[in-house]
Amino acid sequence: MKAVVLLSGGLDSYTAAAVAKAEGFALDALTVRYGQVHVTEVQSARKVARALDVERHIELDVDLAAFGGSSLVGDGAVPHNRAIDAAEIPSTYVPARNTIFLSLALGWAEVLAAEAIVIGVNALDYSGYPDCRPEYLHAFERMAALATRAGVEGKGLQIFAPLLTRSKAEIIRIGAGLGLDYSLTHSCYSPLPDDRPCGRCDSCILRARGFAEAGLTDPALHT
Amino acid sequence: MKAVVLLSGGLDSYTAAAVAKAEGFALDALTVRYGQVHVTEVQSARKVARALDVERHIELDVDLAAFGGSSLVGDGAVPHNRAIDAAEIPSTYVPARNTIFLSLALGWAEVLAAEAIVIGVNALDYSGYPDCRPEYLHAFERMAALATRAGVEGKGLQIFAPLLTRSKAEIIRIGAGLGLDYSLTHSCYSPLPDDRPCGRCDSCILRARGFAEAGLTDPALHT
Numbered sequence: 001m002k003a004v005v006l007l008s009g010g011l012d013s014y015t016a017a018a019v020a021k022a023e024g025f026a027l028d029a030l031t032v033r034y035g036q037v038h039v040t041e042v043q044s045a046r047k048v049a050r051a052l053d054v055e056r057h058i059e060l061d062v063d064l065a066a067f068g069g070s071s072l073v074g075d076g077a078v079p080h081n082r083a084i085d086a087a088e089i090p091s092t093y094v095p096a097r098n099t100i101f102l103s104l105a106l107g108w109a110e111v112l113a114a115e116a117i118v119i120g121v122n123a124l125d126y127s128g129y130p131d132c133r134p135e136y137l138h139a140f141e142r143m144a145a146l147a148t149r150a151g152v153e154g155k156g157l158q159i160f161a162p163l164l165t166r167s168k169a170e171i172i173r174i175g176a177g178l179g180l181d182y183s184l185t186h187s188c189y190s191p192l193p194d195d196r197p198c199g200r201c202d203s204c205i206l207r208a209r210g211f212a213e214a215g216l217t218d219p220a221l222h223t
Numbered sequence: 224m225k226a227v228v229l230l231s232g233g234l235d236s237y238t239a240a241a242v243a244k245a246e247g248f249a250l251d252a253l254t255v256r257y258g259q260v261h262v263t264e265v266q267s268a269r270k271v272a273r274a275l276d277v278e279r280h281i282e283l284d285v286d287l288a289a290f291g292g293s294s295l296v297g298d299g300a301v302p303h304n305r306a307i308d309a310a311e312i313p314s315t316y317v318p319a320r321n322t323i324f325l326s327l328a329l330g331w332a333e334v335l336a337a338e339a340i341v342i343g344v345n346a347l348d349y350s351g352y353p354d355c356r357p358e359y360l361h362a363f364e365r366m367a368a369l370a371t372r373a374g375v376e377g378k379g380l381q382i383f384a385p386l387l388t389r390s391k392a393e394i395i396r397i398g399a400g401l402g403l404d405y406s407l408t409h410s411c412y413s414p415l416p417d418d419r420p421c422g423r424c425d426s427c428i429l430r431a432r433g434f435a436e437a438g439l440t441d442p443a444l445h446t
Contacts, residue, residue: 058289062327066281069334096330099370103326104285107319111292131370139366146359147322 001025003160004105005054005118006032009044011185011207012120012163015175017052019162020118022178028112029054030105034094035065040195044186051184060104070094098131102140102159109157110148122163122171124206137161168210176216183219197221224248226383227328228277228341229255232267234408234430235343235386238398240275242385243341245401251335252277253328257317258288263418267409274407283327293317321354325363325382332380333371345386345394347429360384391433399439406442420444 003025005017021027029052031045042059049057064070098121105117121132130136141159145151163171175182187207188197197204197220211218226248228240244250252275254268265282272280287293321344328340344355353359364382368374386394398405410430411420420427420443434441 060286060289062285063283064330066283067331067334069330094330095333095372096326096370099326099366100323100330103319103322107287107292107317107323108290110318111290130372130375133369136366136369139362139369143322143359143362143366146356146362147319147354149318149353152353 001116002112002114003027003116003118004109004112004114005029005052006101006105006120007045007048007052007054007057008120009041009046009048009185010120010187010203011175011180011182012122012171013118014048014052014120014180014182014185015171015178016118016120016161016163017048017054018175018178018180020116020160021052023162025116025118025160027052027054027118028108028114029057030101030108031057031059032101032104033059033061034097034100035063040186040188040191044184047184051181058108062100062104064094064097064100067095096131098129098136099140102144106144106147106157110150113150114157115155116158116160118160118162120163121161122166122168124168134164137164167213168206169213172210172214172216176214181219185220187220224339225251225335225337226339226341227251227253227332227335227337228275229253229324229328229343230268230271230275230277230280231343232264232269232271232408233343233410233426234398234403234405235345235394236341237271237275237343237403237405237408238394238401239341239343239384239386240271240277241398241401241403243339243383244275246385248339248341248383250275250277250341251331251337252280253324253331254280254282255324255327256282256284257320257323258286263409263411263414267407270407274404281331285323285327287317287320287323290318319354321352321359322363325367329367329370329380333373336373337380338378339381339383341383341385343386344384345389345391347391357387360387390436391429392436395433395437395439399437404442408443410443 003020005027007013007029029049109117137159145156187203189201189203190198224247226243228250230236230252252272332340360382368379410426412424412426413421
């Protein structure tokens with residue numbers, strides 16, 4: 001079984017990929033450089049791809065900053081110390097990002113005749129981002145079945161999102177159980193000049209809470 | 224009403240855009256440079272965007288050649304004088320291309336709060352390409368409604384494909400009725416060194432048949 005994994009360099013996609021690998025998928029990794037303000041993420045993706053021993057790792061440039069509309073691609077400041085449990089869609093939401101990423105993965109999956117696309121979306125993401133909800137992923141799967149040669153031939157493509165209903169603490173425990181080295185990963189939306197995580201953006205706060213709840217120490221803070 | 228139109232530089236997307244404009248849409252145009260072997264198409268897209276008087280024209284680079292799998296991005300030769308009425312999927316099919324293009328347009332449409340994406344797919348395309356069939360476009364529309372902020376707020380996004388059931392001759396007649404200048408457009412999959420159309424690829428053959436059936440002369444052959 002072959003799968004294309006969307007690898008961001010964060011701990012969610014690393015864990016999702018490792019779960020897929022443990023379930024028997026041979027992995028190819030796709031990292032989309034979409035004009036995010038920080039590139040540390042991409043360097044982490046390379047380290048994670050090596051740790052996962054993927055067959056091929058493609059880094060693809062897509063300048064989503066051309067469209068604007070998100071603080072993650074330089075349109076406005078990344079919020080700090082925000083009340084992240086609110087139900088609103090945060091400014092770090094990149095319009096249609098998962099749809100664009102899944103579509104690119106779909107193109108490669110079709111060439112490779114892969115049976116799945118692996119994505120690390122999870123319960124925390126889908127509380128705020130519309131394109132992380134289970135009903136969205138199912139709709140993408142149905143669309144993909146009609147979009148491709150494999151679909152025409154009756155072979156579907158699975159969107160494998162093993163962390164979908166998991167909290168950050170659960171994800172970290174799953175990864176710890178698989179022996180993952182989270183010091184390779186990078187989650188911060190606005191790193192300090194020396195590349196260390198800021199500790200104040202949504203992503204840093206959720207990561208710190210996750211490690212605390214899991215009763216573990218974040219190795220990325222001590223390297 | 225605002226719409227993002229996917230503009231390739233060919234006559235189908237030009238005509239689809241003009242139909243949308245005639246129906247009252249204000250247009251922004253997106254051209255995806257996806258590693259196609261010939262760039263004449265992109266120059267034509269610029270001319271067409273000017274002729275349509277679009278508000279903004281974004282050209283976005285996405286190197287789909289990184290995935291391989293299509294003669295249109297340099298993977299094998301573009302077929303010449305092929306029996307194009309056969310039911311098979313041709314080698315010029317680019318895996319998941321329309322899904323990728325529509326997804327990128329969706330990202331921009333969300334930022335612009337546009338109500339539609341305009342695409343020039345038509346009956347001839349969907350006889351061979353899976354991602355040109357009406358059921359595919361409907362599935363994309365359903366997925367998009369779940370993917371976006373607008374969708375969450377109950378506002379859908381229409382995939383406007385006014386040429387879907389039209390033959391090439393019908394498209395050309397529609398365009399002629401709207402006064403379009405098809406000398407601006409470019410359809411050839413493998414142009415000659417001096418940029419003139421080859422006359423032998425699927426796209427040239429279908430275009431020539433279309434003009435002949437419409438009883439019109441192709442102005443692009445006489446410039």
